[in-house]
Amino acid sequence: MNPINCDFSxxxxxxxxxLLQVIRSLQQSVExxxxxxxxxxxxxxxxxxxxxxxxxxxxxxxxxxxLSPFTEKYPELxxxxxxxxxxxxxxxxxxxxxxxxxxxxxxxxxxxADLTHSLLExxxxxxxxxxxxxxxxxxxQIESAANVLPLSERNIGEKKxxxxxxxxxGLSELSDALxxxxxxxxxxxxxxxxxxxxxxxxxxxx
Numbered sequence: 001m002n003p004i005n006c007d008f009s010x011x012x013x014x015x016x017x018x019l020l021q022v023i024r025s026l027q028q029s030v031e032x033x034x035x036x037x038x039x040x041x042x043x044x045x046x047x048x049x050x051x052x053x054x055x056x057x058x059x060x061x062x063x064x065x066x067l068s069p070f071t072e073k074y075p076e077l078x079x080x081x082x083x084x085x086x087x088x089x090x091x092x093x094x095x096x097x098x099x100x101x102x103x104x105x106x107x108x109x110x111x112x113a114d115l116t117h118s119l120l121e122x123x124x125x126x127x128x129x130x131x132x133x134x135x136x137x138x139x140x141q142i143e144s145a146a147n148v149l150p151l152s153e154r155n156i157g158e159k160k161x162x163x164x165x166x167x168x169x170g171l172s173e174l175s176d177a178l179x180x181x182x183x184x185x186x187x188x189x190x191x192x193x194x195x196x197x198x199x200x201x202x203x204x205x206x
Contacts, residue, residue, distance in 0.1 A: 011061045018054050022047055052199070059198035063191055066178050070097050073115040073140045080117035081182050081189050084124060090184030091124040092134040092164045094147070099175040101136070108133050108146030115142050124182075134167065134179070150174060161197075168192035 029043045067074040077093065084091050094101070109130060113119060115137055123130045123145050133146035152161070152169035161169070168179035172192035179192040190199045 011058070015054060015058055018050070018057075022050050022054070025050070056199050059191070060200045062198075063178075063200055066097075066193060067095060071095060071115070071137060071140055073137070076115050076117045076120070077137075077180065080120040081180055083117065083121055084182045085187040085189050088184055088187045089121070089124050089126060089182065090131075090164060091120075091180070091182040092149070092167060093120070093180040094134050094136045094149070094171060095178045095180070096136065096138045096143075097176045097178060099177065101171070101175055101177060104150055104171055104174050105134075105136065106148035108136075108144050108148065110144050111135075111142045112144075113142050115140055134171075149179075165190070165192075165197060169195065169197055172196070 025043070025047050029040055029047070032040065032043075064074065067077070071077075077095075081091065081093070083089075094105070111123075119142060120135065122128065123135055123142075125131060130145040134149050135145045136143045136147050149167035150170040151163070151166045152173055153166075154161075154169060162183070162185070164181050164183070168181045168190075169192045171177050171179055173195040176194070181190050181192065181197075182188075183190075188199060190197055192198075
């Protein structure tokens with residue numbers, strides 16, 4: 001699905017420039033193999049890190065595009081997940097888009113309140129009775145909390161996914177929902193969409 005109401009042109013040019021820089025670095029490493037006796041492993045590590053940075057920039061941009069047509073509260077979402085990331089508070093947030101989700105989610109506790117970053121963070125505060133499971137966001141409201149999502153059986157590369165990430169992937173494989181995940185172990189933020197998991201930056205989401 002293509003982003004809605006997003007002008008990709010400036011981001012496309014930025015990504016193109018950064019990818020060209022990576023290509024030049026790769027070409028330089030190839031040339032150094034003929035003339036340089038130094039170990040190239042450090043060069044490979046730097047190039048890998050730059051690829052990851054480019055991927056995260058693109059994913060952050062697309063996250064805005066995928067969210068903005070379905071909720072006006074994505075600044076609140078950004079604020080909350082960044083705070084949760086800094087504090088290493090795990091979180092799982094489902095943003096409903098066009099597909100109905102009642103057939104895929106085991107319902108939790110009804111909330112029915114306007115989405116604010118303070119309410120969202122309080123739900124996922126460690127020890128909160130609602131912090132396990134997923135929050136369901138529908139338009140500008142937190143519809144419910146402590147929802148249970150279907151778990152994906154897939155792994156990403158060689159990584160064994162935790163329960164939150166498997167749940168995010170599982171729902172995204174069955175619907176067009178976008179599911180944001182904050183890792184309790186690392187504080188990293190990612191989102192699942194259409195059966196794929198994307199890392200995003202911990203700043204500049206909005």
